[in-house]
Amino acid sequence: MRSKQPPLAPQTLDAQQVGLRIRATRRKHKLTLTALSAQTGLDKGFLSRLERGEKFGSVGTLHTVAAALGTPLSALLGEADPKDEIHIVRAGERHRLSSSDNEPGEHAYEAITTGANNSGLSVMVVEVGTHGERTVAHHGGDELIFVLEGRVRVHFGEHTVLLERDDSVRFPGYLPHSLCAEGRKKARALIIIASDQA
Numbered sequence: 001m002r003s004k005q006p007p008l009a010p011q012t013l014d015a016q017q018v019g020l021r022i023r024a025t026r027r028k029h030k031l032t033l034t035a036l037s038a039q040t041g042l043d044k045g046f047l048s049r050l051e052r053g054e055k056f057g058s059v060g061t062l063h064t065v066a067a068a069l070g071t072p073l074s075a076l077l078g079e080a081d082p083k084d085e086i087h088i089v090r091a092g093e094r095h096r097l098s099s100s101d102n103e104p105g106e107h108a109y110e111a112i113t114t115g116a117n118n119s120g121l122s123v124m125v126v127e128v129g130t131h132g133e134r135t136v137a138h139h140g141g142d143e144l145i146f147v148l149e150g151r152v153r154v155h156f157g158e159h160t161v162l163l164e165r166d167d168s169v170r171f172p173g174y175l176p177h178s179l180c181a182e183g184r185k186k187a188r189a190l191i192i193i194a195s196d197q198a
Helices: 015-028 033-040 044-051 061-069
Strands: 095-100 108-113 121-127 142-149 150-157 157-163 169-173 178-181 188-194
Touching: 015 044, 015 061, 033 044, 033 061, 108 150, 142 150, 157 169
Parallel strands: none
Antiparallel strands: 095 108, 108 121, 121 188, 142 169, 142 188, 150 157, 150 178
């Protein structure tokens, strides 16, 4: 029979921070709350409240969760070195890709998030081409387009939105969409795609 351990003192540890670390680690491993519940034997509702910082688990509970997530307990408690969680991409390190090598008017992309990215977040700077409406995209999650320079027209089927510098639009990625530069000036946009992760 397991001895019941008291919860860790909330004044020394921030329940919300611990919960956010648990959620981020779970998502990094592409686990649902249901799967984590099955692996730990802990109630799914309790795990959900733990992730939201509404509950604070005992050392034993947090150790069980850490073991199921394949991470040290110290990482969930914020005692690990944060430099392992910080990813820097210098301007000169970004990879530039074009949607077409020999067609003028096509988009050119620079990925800001590079390498193995398990965060579910994709960020890129796009030099928006004048013929971009030819390429229609759709995907899971949400997308945000923020215009850095020039004017960008975003097409959602028959509906279009014209964005000026510093304007943005957010929408569910399942909507078929495309974008193109409006006018003769160069247009650049920051595009952020947050994928669906339970």
